[in-house]
C-alpha cells in the first residue's frame with residue numbers, strides 16, 4: 001500500500017526508484033536531437049519576428065500562464081532553490097497517482113513531456129522496428145526515430161476533410177513489426193479527437209511487443225476519453241501528460257510518462273533529472289486545484305468556438321478542433337500566408353508537408369484572436385506570393401539543421 005502523500009520521504013517510491021543510478025548513461029546520447037514544439041515553432045519563425053512584440057499564436061502555448069495558486073506556490077518555493085529536493089518530486093508523482101488511481105511506480109516526471117516522448121521512441125524503435133504515426137501529427141517523434149536510425153511510416157489521417165482522426169486499420173497495416181505506434185489525442189496540429197474505440201482497436205490489434213505511445217498533451221481541453229486506465233490494465237501503452245498546455249506552464253517545464261513499471265524503467269536508461277523545485281510547487285498547486293481544468297477548458301473552448309464560427313461565417317474550411325489549435329485550409333501555399341501574417345506582426349503556426357495549404361492556428365486570448373481575424377481576412381483577400389520573410393536568421397538556421405526543408 002502507498003504511504004500517505006503528506007509524508008513524502010516515506011513515499012513508497014523513494015527507496016525503490018533509484019534516481020541517480022542512471023544519470024551517467026545519458027551522456028552516450030549527447031547527439032540526439034530531441035525536438036519540441038518550441039524548437040519547431042521557433043525554427044519557422046520569420047526573421048523579422050521580434051519575440052518581445054507581436055502576437056504569437058504559433059506554438060500552442062497558453063497565454064493565461066500558470067494559475068494564481070501556482071504562481072503563489074512557485075514564489076513561496078524560491079527560498080528552497082538551493083536544494084535538489086527529490087522528495088517533493090516524488091510527492092508530486094504520488095499526488096497524481098492517487099488522483100488517477102495509479103501505481104506510483106507507473107509514473108515518471110520530466111522537464112516536459114517532450115523528453116519521455118523522445119525516450120519512448122529511442123527505447124522501442126530500431127532499424128528493424130519502425131515508428132508508425134498519423135500524418136499530419138506532432139512531428140517530434142519523427143526526429144527521434146530518425147536519430148535512432150529507425151524508419152518512420154506515416155499514415156494519412158482518416159477523413160481529412162471531415163473528422164481528421166487516426167485511422168486504426170491503416171496504422172495497424174502500415175508495418176508488421178512496429179516498435180512504436182504514436183497516437184496523439186487530441187491531435188496536434190488538427191485538434192481533432194480519435195475515439196476511444198479506435199484507440200482500443202490499435203492497442204488490441206498491434207503486435208504484443210509494440211508500444212502504443214498515447215500523447216494526451218491536450219486532453220484536458222477536450223471531451224476525449226483519457227487512456228490512463230489502459231496502464232492500470234497492464235496494456236503495452238505509455239501515456240504522456242504535460243503541464244505545458246491547459247496548466248499554462250510551458251516555460252516552467254513539467255510532464256509525466258505513465259506506463260507499466262517495466263516500460264517506464266526502459267525510459268530511465270536515457271536519463272532522469274532533478275526537476276526545478278519551483279516548477280514542482282506550481283505543478284502541485286495546479287493538480288490539487290479542482291476548479292482549474294473546467295475553468296480553463298471553458299475559457300479556451302469559448303474563444304476557440306467563437307473563432308471557428310467566425311471562420312465558418314467567412315467560408316474558410318478548418319479542422320473540427322477540441323483543443324487549443326486547429327488547421328485552416330488557406331488554399332494556397334501555407335508558408336505564403338505565414339509570411340504575410342508575420343508582416344502584420346501576427347505569428348501563426350506552421351504548415352505540414354502533407355498538408356501544404358493548411359496553416360496551424362493556436363487559440364490565444366480573445367484580443368489576440370480578434371487581431372488575428374482582422375489580419376487574416378486582409379491577407380486572404382489579397383494576393384500573396386512572397387515567402388521572403390520566412391528566411392531564417394543564423395540562430396534559426398541552427399535549429400533547422402534537422403529535416404525542416406519543407407518550411408523554407
Ligand SMILES: Cc1ncc(COP(=O)(O)O)c(C=O)c1O
Nearest residue numbers: 037112113114138188217242244
Ligand atoms: C502533442 C504534443 N506532445 C508533446 C508536446 C511536448 O510539450 P512539453 O515538452 O512542453 O510538455 C507538445 C508540445 O507542444 C505537443 O504538442
